[in-house]
Amino acid sequence: MDKFDRQILNAIQHDTRLTSEKLSQLVGLSQDACRKRLLKLREEGVIEQEIAVLSPEKVGRDLLMIVGVTMAVETTHEVDVFKARMHDAPEVMQCYYVTGESDFIIVLSVPDMPNYESFVREHFLSGVGVASFRTNVVMDRVKVGFALPVLD
Structure with a gap:
């Protein structure tokens, strides 16, 4: 896991709806690179699940x-x-x-x-x-x- 993966993880923990376009702007990689890294992080189990936090x-x-x-x-x-x-x-x-x-x-x-x-x-x-x-x-x-x- 490199600094780009860590930046992606920090960003999506606060908003899982970030687009590849927005992620690319935040971390300084291409949209395709962000999409591939995100997919790999999911497949490797680094990202266990993506949830919505509801108001009780x-x-x-x-x-x-x-x-x-x-x-x-x-x-x-x-x-x-x-x-x-x-x-x-x-x-x-x-x-x-x-x-x-x-x-x-x-x-x-x-x-x-x-x-x-x-x-x-x-x-x-x-x-x-x-x-x-x-x-x-x-x-x-x-x-x-x-x-x-x-x-x-």
């Missing part, structure tokens, strides 16, 4: 929660089962298997508190190996994004 309020998902989950027993099987459950739960926006006080940190979105209670009952209280969980309710989205600084 405008789509009726007014509550964002950040939940720390501690497993009762941290066996490979229990961890894998929990990972699969979180992966398949539509409310879960992000799930991280972590070190520290919690075993998992989960970011999830629900329309309201009754829906969160249903989520908790189904995913944390129904004998799925969760010892405890601690919920933080997001009051304000100060910064949202997935942009990684790609430095020269």
Whole structure:
């Protein structure tokens, strides 16, 4: 990966709709070179996916929660089962298997508190190996994004 690839990555992380023309102006390569580099970065898995960031309020998902989950027993099987459950739960926006006080940190979105209670009952209280969980309710989205600084 050279400086042009890094410039392309920095640019498209903030706007995936940039045209090859605009990218070429930003990084100083031809449109065709930018298009080919972008295709290669996608094929190599450097770019995992391109997403739209939605406004939770405008789509009726007014509550964002950040939940720390501690497993009762941290066996490979229990961890894998929990990972699969979180992966398949539509409310879960992000799930991280972590070190520290919690075993998992989960970011999830629900329309309201009754829906969160249903989520908790189904995913944390129904004998799925969760010892405890601690919920933080997001009051304000100060910064949202997935942009990684790609430095020269």
